[in-house]
Amino acid sequence: MSKKYTDEELDAMAIDGRLSPIAGTQRPRSDNSKALNDDELMNIFRGRPLAEQPQPAKEPLRILVTAPMKQWLKDSAKAEGLNASALVRMVMKAYLSERHPDIRPKMA
DSSP, X not given: OOOOOOHHHHHHHXXXXXXXXXXXXXXSSOTTXXXXXXXXXXXXXXXXXXXXXXXXXXXXXXXXXXXXXXXXXXXXXXXXXXXXXXXXHHHHHHHHXXXXXXXXXXXX
């Protein structure tokens, strides 16, 4: 049976760099990956594209892309530690906010 640690013990171990991944697990991000910002983290944790939306993202959107673009998306998402859907939502939000902020619909 493994030892039970308190939150304080785990915090100290993390700060000291004494925690390591469980054998057999994969690290989704490389050591040189750019740190995620708060908005990106919240998008991942909430499973929705915009923090002000009360429900998770559930409207499917089908797009056609070339095979190289699909691979680029998958590789980029992996490098960012995201799934492809989260990355597409993040990119769409940034693009639309920049280019078309005046036609943004009211969120329910």
